[in-house]
Structure formats: C-alpha cells, structure tokens
Amino acid sequence: MADLSSFPITSRWPAKNPDIIQLYSLPTPNGVKISIALEELGLPYEAHRIAFDSNEQKSPEFVSLNPNGRIPAIIDPNGPDGKPIGLFESGAILVYLAEKTGKLIPSDASGRYETLCWVMFQMGGIGPMFGQFGHFFKWAPEKVANNPYPVERYRDESKRLLGVLEARLEGRQWLMGDEYTIADIATFPWIEGARKFYGGAEVLDYKSFPSVMAWVERGLARPAAQRGLEIPKKE
Structure with a gap:
C-alpha cells in the first residue's frame, strides 16, 4: 500500500x-x-x-x-x-x-505540440477571460452598475476568443480534427460553464458560433463527460 x-x-x-x-x-x-x-x-x-x-x-x-x-x-x-x-x-x-x-494526445510530435497550443489557448485565454466576464456579469453587477466597461471589456474579448474557436472548429469534429484530446477537455467545460453558471449565452451571442456550440454538445454527450461533470459529488 x-x-x-x-x-x-x-x-x-x-x-x-x-x-x-x-x-x-x-x-x-x-x-x-x-x-x-x-x-x-x-x-x-x-x-x-x-x-x-x-x-x-x-x-x-x-x-x-x-x-x-x-x-x-x-x-x-x-x-x-x-x-x-x-x-x-x-x-x-x-x-x-x-x-x-x-x-487523449496525438502520438506524433507535431500533433502533440499542436494539441498543447490549444490547451495553452484555453489556459491563457478562455479561462481567464470567461472567468472575469462571469465575475463582473454574474457575481458583481452591483459593483459595476455605473461603469459598464469591465463587463464590456471581458464580454468582447470572450466573444473574440469564441470567434477563434469557431474558425478552428468549422468542418472539424474536435479541435484536433477527428481525435478527441485534452484540448477539447480543457475548453468545452468553460463554454458550457459560461452558459450554465453565468447565464451568459445571450450576452456572449452563442447563437453566432454554431460550430462551437455543436462541438460543446458533442463533448457534453460523451458518457465520461456526463459522469465527470458531477464529480466530486455532494456528500
């Protein structure tokens, strides 16, 4: 042991x-x-x-x-x-x-490094920007009631990042094409989280990113994702 x-x-x-x-x-x-x-x-x-x-x-x-x-x-x-x-x-x-x-990562070096690029894109972009958007939009609206700048700044940057994902995912099943990888796992929970926890789908104009939203639904439909989204469970 x-x-x-x-x-x-x-x-x-x-x-x-x-x-x-x-x-x-x-x-x-x-x-x-x-x-x-x-x-x-x-x-x-x-x-x-x-x-x-x-x-x-x-x-x-x-x-x-x-x-x-x-x-x-x-x-x-x-x-x-x-x-x-x-x-x-x-x-x-x-x-x-x-x-x-x-x-969950390509075996060839080129594919591996490309996957890592998209993991870092989530870590350095999607996560921080969506997190700041959610903070000001959902959790601190009273603190910015007279100053729309914080919400607008992070809303616009989040939408820009969604545009990057939309371009990448057009005609692709996953971020790396046919192979589901850690890049997908790193990213789609954040898109879903902004919808589920922040109520931000309308403000972030999710309907304008059909490839992204179809990809999120594919990710959510995976049995492992359905289990993992509930872990750790409440005691």
Whole structure:
C-alpha cells in the first residue's frame, strides 16, 4: 500500500485507497477538466470535494499541495519512477495524465505540440477571460452598475476568443480534427460553464458560433463527460 503521509493534505482528506490517484476538486469549469479526463482514461481515482464556501482551498493542508490555493490538484501514488507525485494547475495535470497513459494526445510530435497550443489557448485565454466576464456579469453587477466597461471589456474579448474557436472548429469534429484530446477537455467545460453558471449565452451571442456550440454538445454527450461533470459529488 502506498504511503502518502508525506503529503499534509491527506491529514485533512484521508485516502481511503492510497494506491489510486487522489483528486482534490469541485465541479467547476477548471475542476471538471480532470474528472472528465480521468473518466475518459479509465484511471482509478478517489475524489475529495474542496468546499469553496468555507475556503478549504485556502487551508494550510490544501496549500501544501497547491501553493496557489486553487483547485484542482492531484496526488498520483504511481508517479514517475514509481514514486508518488503531487500536481496542480489543470493544464499541467491534463498533460501529465495524457502522457502517463499515451491517450487523449496525438502520438506524433507535431500533433502533440499542436494539441498543447490549444490547451495553452484555453489556459491563457478562455479561462481567464470567461472567468472575469462571469465575475463582473454574474457575481458583481452591483459593483459595476455605473461603469459598464469591465463587463464590456471581458464580454468582447470572450466573444473574440469564441470567434477563434469557431474558425478552428468549422468542418472539424474536435479541435484536433477527428481525435478527441485534452484540448477539447480543457475548453468545452468553460463554454458550457459560461452558459450554465453565468447565464451568459445571450450576452456572449452563442447563437453566432454554431460550430462551437455543436462541438460543446458533442463533448457534453460523451458518457465520461456526463459522469465527470458531477464529480466530486455532494456528500
């Protein structure tokens, strides 16, 4: 049985089975990237729910695994050279899981690097811009009631990014063509999240991006995505 005692986070969220991947997360657009990937890959894992309402992501135990205090994070007891490894940042975790299994990423070097470009596009563009849009539009409208600039700025940039995706996806099933990859898993939950959590579909003019929306629906229809979107479950 693996010994995870060197990871302080396990003192607060003990592993029932320390021999499998430990996932620390919440069903947010960032969090579900990893649960969806784990479900797609069929890797055994144990999910621990990190409650935002009590700021558990800022607790010393969680910060010991992710100094940035953000979900998701994982511990893999069977990391490189068979040694446990702790990882944070959803993009890095996706790359790690893909390379660990040889799945969800093209095997050729050119395809691999192109996939990583689209993962970084999500990490540096879609995630931050959609997140800021959602913050001002949904969660802080009273703070910008007399200043439309923040909402307009992030709305317009989010729509620009949707246009980039629309051009990429026209005539394609997935971001890499016929192959479903971590680039899709990184990105479509954010488009769905802006619709589901922020109520932003109309403001972001989703109807003007038919290729994007058809792609999101294909992603949501995958059984692994349907499971992963609900993990970690409420206790």
